Amino acid sequence: MTDNRDNDTLTSVDNLFGKLPDHLLIEIFIRVPVSEWAQISCVKKQWANLFRGESLWQAALMRTFPLAGQAKRWPGPIPRGLSKRRFAALYVSKHIFTVDNEIDEIVGHTYLFLKEQLELSTMPAPSGILHGTIIDQFIACGKSREDAHELASQIWLAVIDNLEENQHTFLLLKRLALEGDEVDLFMAPNLHFLLRNVCIVCMSLRKKLGKGGRRKRIGLMMVFLPFPYSRSIKVQWRVFEKLFTDFRDCFDHADYYNVLAMAKNKFQPIPSSWLGY
Numbered sequence: 001m002t003d004n005r006d007n008d009t010l011t012s013v014d015n016l017f018g019k020l021p022d023h024l025l026i027e028i029f030i031r032v033p034v035s036e037w038a039q040i041s042c043v044k045k046q047w048a049n050l051f052r053g054e055s056l057w058q059a060a061l062m063r064t065f066p067l068a069g070q071a072k073r074w075p076g077p078i079p080r081g082l083s084k085r086r087f088a089a090l091y092v093s094k095h096i097f098t099v100d101n102e103i104d105e106i107v108g109h110t111y112l113f114l115k116e117q118l119e120l121s122t123m124p125a126p127s128g129i130l131h132g133t134i135i136d137q138f139i140a141c142g143k144s145r146e147d148a149h150e151l152a153s154q155i156w157l158a159v160i161d162n163l164e165e166n167q168h169t170f171l172l173l174k175r176l177a178l179e180g181d182e183v184d185l186f187m188a189p190n191l192h193f194l195l196r197n198v199c200i201v202c203m204s205l206r207k208k209l210g211k212g213g214r215r216k217r218i219g220l221m222m223v224f225l226p227f228p229y230s231r232s233i234k235v236q237w238r239v240f241e242k243l244f245t246d247f248r249d250c251f252d253h254a255d256y257y258n259v260l261a262m263a264k265n266k267f268q269p270i271p272s273s274w275l276g277y
Contacts, residue, residue: 025050030060034091057083065090071105076140077133078106078113088112096158106141107151110134115159118172127176131156132229149228156235160242170250176239177259236266244274 020028029040029050041051050056061068061083068090073080080086089108097107114134117124124130131152138148163169240263243251251259263270 026056061087074141076137078137111155145228153232170247
């Protein structure tokens with residue numbers, strides 16, 4: 001008897017919610033804790049569509065971050081995006097990077113940018129290019145070189161600490177560990193920072209072109225990244241630390257000693273916990 005009454009109550013509630021217009025559902029949903037939104041969006045197709053649309057995220061943005069409506073668009077390579085993207089960026093800024101109760105939206109956007117580049121790309125851009133993009137973004141927004149470098153370092157550390165522990169992350173961290181502090185200019189032709197702020201060393205090669213055997217001189221440009229475009233020691237240390245602690249079992253013999261040699265080249269002394277394959 002009790003089970004029947006419970007089922008009748010659930011059916012009644014379901015019918016009630018099914019009759020509510022979208023704007024009322026939105027007002028209800030944005031008052032539910034963010035941690036439960038993923039579950040709510042799976043209940044009904046109508047609700048899933050609300051979470052895919054712009055209206056819910058606009059309402060959530062204005063309710064949770066009232067000052068977001070006053071924010072102006074910023075210059076630089078990392079776009080602001082629509083309301084859902086802005087909400088995610090502000091949420092990250094508030095819960096990871098808040099300093100003295102101040103929330104800087106662009107910090108959240110750069111975190112999302114870097115995390116997506118590292119996690120979703122089968123072959124992410126070299127770390128020097130990603131780091132330079134972040135630095136350029138902060139400088140375009142009026143940050144000093146020192147502040148830009150410190151913020152970029154904090155973002156790198158937060159992203160590295162929040163990567164999933166899987167094979168992709170292991171390969172990514174290994175690649176980051178083995179990268180040097182230079183970047184091939186032809187891999188980043190649109191990054192202005194490469195042209196404004198670095199020392200370029202040009203090397204020439206001769207390449208045979210066409211049937212006539214004509215040769216053309218082409219330049220290969222390797223960019224050595226100075227401050228603030230070079231990655232901080234803190235970030236480089238964290239990469240090796242993650243590899244030798246969280247991913248030690250993923251190494252084969254050759255990879256371990258290659259990465260260890262790079263670590264010894266960068267840091268002296270290195271922790272004893274990193275030693276021993």
